[in-house]
Amino acid sequence: MSLKAMAFIDGAWLYRNRTSIFAKLGEANGCEIDYAKLPRVFCEDVANYLDEDVGLVRTNYFGTLPSARSSFSSSKQRAFYEFLERSCGYEMEIHEVDVGGDGGHDDMWIKMALGASLMFNAAMPGSFDVAILIGDDLDYAPVLRRTRLFGRRIQLVTAHASGGVQPAVGTSLIWKSRVSDFPPLYIDDHAEEVRLVRENVKRVCKQCGREEETTWAGPEFFCSTCRGKYRNN
Numbered sequence: 001m002s003l004k005a006m007a008f009i010d011g012a013w014l015y016r017n018r019t020s021i022f023a024k025l026g027e028a029n030g031c032e033i034d035y036a037k038l039p040r041v042f043c044e045d046v047a048n049y050l051d052e053d054v055g056l057v058r059t060n061y062f063g064t065l066p067s068a069r070s071s072f073s074s075s076k077q078r079a080f081y082e083f084l085e086r087s088c089g090y091e092m093e094i095h096e097v098d099v100g101g102d103g104g105h106d107d108m109w110i111k112m113a114l115g116a117s118l119m120f121n122a123a124m125p126g127s128f129d130v131a132i133l134i135g136d137d138l139d140y141a142p143v144l145r146r147t148r149l150f151g152r153r154i155q156l157v158t159a160h161a162s163g164g165v166q167p168a169v170g171t172s173l174i175w176k177s178r179v180s181d182f183p184p185l186y187i188d189d190h191a192e193e194v195r196l197v198r199e200n201v202k203r204v205c206k207q208c209g210r211e212e213e214t215t216w217a218g219p220e221f222f223c224s225t226c227r228g229k230y231r232n233n
């Protein structure tokens, strides 16, 4: 029987630390990340380390949105979250927050939600054997220790600091005792694998039904002619 892994993604942490992927690739302006592949890459690492089959049963993502009352537009972020849910199969937990108040609020909500979910799943018999935490914050230490008392194992995923060095002592879970069961993994070590490579595929236009080659992987496709018409309206 293969082991079950469950990924827990701290959305705010991943957003900040995706720059370590860009740095590794030498892409100062950033590049697209293959979010469908990202958790699977770390699951494979766990499988290789244990030399056992490990199946990824779920990816839980925790993020925030500026509340409707604020003047910030959240449509782009909403679209991104929808993409993660529909196209990448993530289980989303999103919370609307008031922006502009105290700065640390976003992170606090994400950390509490992630910790509660990790603890809840750890207490559910048969839910997972290994939790892959994509997010590195010292506040997670107590919940990781408790999760391990349930007999679950923890894989930490962090990122190298600028210059490709290990995160400093006192800033990362990797220096904490009893919080994990494997050597830490670094997202930037997998930069090439998680970079999104767009393939040319033939897709049918939703408007006119014609086929056209495209690299667009979103849920709805419109051909160049129909997109042009739409723009001129």
Ligand SMILES: [Zn+2]
Pocket: 205, 206, 207, 208, 209, 210, 222, 223, 224, 225, 226, 227
């Ligand atoms: Zn068309």
